[in-house]
Amino acid sequence: MNAVIAGVGESALGRTPGQDARDLQRAAALAALEDAGLRLAEVDGLLTTPIRVANWAMPVGMVAQALGIRPGYLATLDVAGASGTAMVHHAAMAVATGQASTVLCVAGQNQLTNVSRDATVLQLAGVGWAHPEYEAPYGPLIPTLYALVAQRHMHEYGTTPQQLAEVAVAIRGHAALNPLAQMRTPITAADVLGSRMITTPLHLLDCAIVSDGAAAFVVTSRKDVRKRPVSILGQGYGFTHAYIGEHDAIATTGAVQSGRDAFRMAGVTPADIDLAQLYDCFTITVIAELEDLGFCPKGEGGRFVEGGRIRLGGELPVTTHGGLLSAVHPGLAGGMFHVVEAVRQLRGECGERQVKDAELALAHGNGGIIGLHCTLILGRG
Amino acid sequence: MLPPRPSDVFSLPRCGDCSTFHFYPKPACTKCGGAKLAWAAASGGGSVYSFSVVHRAPSPAFKEQVPYVIAIVKTDEGPHLLSRIVGVAPEAVKIGMRLRARMDEGRPVFEAG
Numbered sequence: 001m002n003a004v005i006a007g008v009g010e011s012a013l014g015r016t017p018g019q020d021a022r023d024l025q026r027a028a029a030l031a032a033l034e035d036a037g038l039r040l041a042e043v044d045g046l047l048t049t050p051i052r053v054a055n056w057a058m059p060v061g062m063v064a065q066a067l068g069i070r071p072g073y074l075a076t077l078d079v080a081g082a083s084g085t086a087m088v089h090h091a092a093m094a095v096a097t098g099q100a101s102t103v104l105c106v107a108g109q110n111q112l113t114n115v116s117r118d119a120t121v122l123q124l125a126g127v128g129w130a131h132p133e134y135e136a137p138y139g140p141l142i143p144t145l146y147a148l149v150a151q152r153h154m155h156e157y158g159t160t161p162q163q164l165a166e167v168a169v170a171i172r173g174h175a176a177l178n179p180l181a182q183m184r185t186p187i188t189a190a191d192v193l194g195s196r197m198i199t200t201p202l203h204l205l206d207c208a209i210v211s212d213g214a215a216a217f218v219v220t221s222r223k224d225v226r227k228r229p230v231s232i233l234g235q236g237y238g239f240t241h242a243y244i245g246e247h248d249a250i251a252t253t254g255a256v257q258s259g260r261d262a263f264r265m266a267g268v269t270p271a272d273i274d275l276a277q278l279y280d281c282f283t284i285t286v287i288a289e290l291e292d293l294g295f296c297p298k299g300e301g302g303r304f305v306e307g308g309r310i311r312l313g314g315e316l317p318v319t320t321h322g323g324l325l326s327a328v329h330p331g332l333a334g335g336m337f338h339v340v341e342a343v344r345q346l347r348g349e350c351g352e353r354q355v356k357d358a359e360l361a362l363a364h365g366n367g368g369i370i371g372l373h374c375t376l377i378l379g380r381g
Numbered sequence: 382m383l384p385p386r387p388s389d390v391f392s393l394p395r396c397g398d399c400s401t402f403h404f405y406p407k408p409a410c411t412k413c414g415g416a417k418l419a420w421a422a423a424s425g426g427g428s429v430y431s432f433s434v435v436h437r438a439p440s441p442a443f444k445e446q447v448p449y450v451i452a453i454v455k456t457d458e459g460p461h462l463l464s465r466i467v468g469v470a471p472e473a474v475k476i477g478m479r480l481r482a483r484m485d486e487g488r489p490v491f492e493a494g
Contacts (some may be wrong), residue, residue: 135463139440139465148463149431198437200471243463246404
């Protein structure tokens with residue numbers, strides 16, 4: 001059966017005191033179903049991700065219980081930051097095998113109000129992105145592990161702090177046009193370079209924010225949906241390493257493989273893409289992805305982002321909802337919002353930040369420390 | 382599974398069959414598949430592959446130490462590893478700089494060398 005994305009939605013985003021992960025996920029799920037014109041009772045497949053703010057032994061069971069549904073297909077998916085894009089693919093596989101006709105993908109949590117920012121930093125350190133025995137005792141932050149990538153990229157290709165800053169400036173400019181985004185005040189490169197140094201060369205504004213929020217989408221084979229569906233044209237995965245210290249060429253990511261496979265499956269090239277919803281946990285991530293997905297030659301990512309090329313109205317608008325840097329980042333669900341925005345752009349629903357005549361969108365997720373990637377290519381249905 | 386890392390001499394896991402050095406420890410050699418990995422003394426020489434000066438401590442335990450230098454070191458044996466550079470002013474650290482390992486509380490750290 002041919003699966004499409006028929007609905008997308010989100011909970012309240014930003015700071016949502018009084019709402020726990022189940023409240024947020026339920027709100028997002030109902031919004032996506034409303035968008036699709038389907039009812040909760042019609043959902044026969046469910047996908048979620050683990051959360052970090054509570055100890056859920058079986059996340060998908062907790063979510064099914066919160067929604068009051070008994071789906072015939074259910075799974076908890078965890079490829080870290082690549083989960084958002086990978087969920088679409090897994091849901092489409094469940095539909096293709098006939099296991100389900102309508103899969104609800106939903107995830108999110110109260111990452112901001114459940115814990116303090118300091119506690120989030122500690123909690124992330126405890127997740128094990130740094131090897132517990134061979135890395136963590138030296139005291140790297142998660143941003144430090146990305147800073148190592150940035151420093152090496154600067155060394156090999158001459159990428160500059162100003163070029164990194166432009167990524168943050170462009171994406172904040174997009175967030176400014178998104179009423180749901182958490183950080184909407186436009187910033188300049190001077191603001192980024194003048195913000196507190198966290199771990200060289202990354203300043204505070206080179207790093208993602210922390211948010212409450214949940215996102216959802218509905219993947220279905222049903223034809224009786226409310227809006228024009230979005231087609232799933234291609235996807236690919238790429239894996240290079242578990243720990244950053246194990247990767248011999250850290251300026252290059254698994255997006256090389258995930259992008260190649262996704263483009264091959266979709267039968268299109270980077271030049272055909274109207275907007276790229278790139279995973280933007282740090283500014284360097286976007287520059288590396290632009291290169292590794294083939295939007296520019298390797299090493300040219302820094303120069304590519306100059307001159308407004310990744311801003312709305314530019315050659316390749318990137319992460320038009322405002323991304324993890326400025327719109328919303330509640331943890332593993334963060335990458336789902338890139339998919340939600342791609343769907344809305346392809347439907348022409350984005351108002352002031354609409355990419356004109358958007359027909360093909362790429363959404364990309366990055367998990368771990370640039371170790372695991374999932375690229376998705378979506379088309380106007 | 383390898384025994385714990387030797388705490389007195391900088392060592393890397395080495396394959397008993399093809400002599401390839403590895404890091405981090407793995408259940409088997411990723412080159413030849415041999416399972417006879419053992420810790421072997423390494424030269425201690427290496428160079429800076431990448432680095433970052435940490436200004437914000439990840440936890441209260443590190444607050445007194447900032448700013449400090451985290452680096453990925455390319456060892457002369459081949460494997461990369463994450464470590465600290467000590468005894469060098471953070472602003473003097475450069476990619477390519479020669480380093481030498483020293484054991485500190487059972488873990489390797491690196492000095493200019």
